[in-house]
Amino acid sequence: MRIQFEKGQQQYFIDAVCKKLNKNLKELSEELNKYNRISYSAIKHYHQERLLLPFIIAETLVKISNIQWKIFKHKNLLADNWGTIKGGKIGYVTLVKKYPHMLAKWRQKGMKSLSTFAGKNRKKVVLPKINKEFSEFIGICLGDGTLTKYFVRISLDAKYDLPYAKYIMNLINRIFGIQASLRTDYKNNLVYITLYSVIICEFLNKKCRLPFGDKIINKASIPKFIISNPELIKSCIRGLVDTDGTIYRGDTVYFYSNNNKIIRQINKINKKFKIFTHVDETRICTNSWPHTILYFQKIGSSNLKNIIKFHKRLKENIRLYVKDTPDYFAKYSETKLPFLLN
Secondary structure: OOEOOOOOOHHHHHHHHHHHHOOOHHHHHEEEEEEEEOOOOHHHHHHHHOOOOHHHHHHHHHHHOOHHHHHHHHHEEEEEHHHHHHHHHHHHHHHHOOOOOOHHHHHHHHHHHHHHHHHHHHHHHHOOOOOOOHHHHHHHHHHEEOOOOEEEEEEOOOOOOHHHHHHHHHHHHHHHHHOOOEEEOOOEEEEEEEEOOOOOOOOHHHHHOOOEEEOOOOOOOOOOHHHHHHHHHHHHHHHHHHHHEEOOOOOOOEOOOOHHHHHHHHHHHHHOOOOEEEOOOOEEEEEHHHHHHHHHHHHHOOOHHHHHEEEEEEHHOOOOOOHHHHHHOOOOOOOOOEEEEO
């Protein structure tokens, strides 16, 4: 996720952090490297507002400077592939202007191919049972997923989420009986899991009320049949936190969303579970170690990077940063997922 600040506010935010820490941009990049891998040139691009600031970088800056970034004016949160989406729209406008007489033929040919492809998938699809695995998948879609009429796409971090991507691939296969595709975009450090099926997309939209397109604009929410079931909602929250949340150094569970509706839903559920200790408009979290333990007892995680950070803190009192977790992937590769603390 990336923060879309109003013009001038991203630079103002970074300048405020530098001032608070008494560091220049070069020194700030060196400090950030203790937490996230980032180059000096990258921080300069963020400061010049040539690139949108990743949410995880903003989170780290807030942590180390104790500055409330919310006082800086920002519009919304964008998916990491927002530039690709925008580029696609621009490309379409160019085609309309340049080849207006050919578009109808191309569209007809493309839809015919897509219909044939979707038709093949229709024979293989198994409509899911409403169970814990399906509820976790819904949480994943609400976190880092995008739903269209023809496919579901989940976008993850290529450096730290590859084990989790494999878990999701297997989860999809168990739920729907078909294989999703996996593609790594090394340039943008993203891995995409794409499930092509018109039937599944229709099911998720009509049965689960997941909206097509932008989840925030269309106010996506946790389905009622999941909220009403204590076991299903736990699995759904796990999917949400494993995608749009983090386990900060193993100590604190954070979930972020620019969709206030989901925050309110989780907060209402939390009155019964009593896991999270802090909530505001875009964040809900555990602010104490006992509550983080409670989270892993009741909710757990299927994302290896989160499991590693929590387990190292629990067993060895070692607080890892996300950049350290790939070193332990092999050691934890046999961990039974989802991981729940007995």
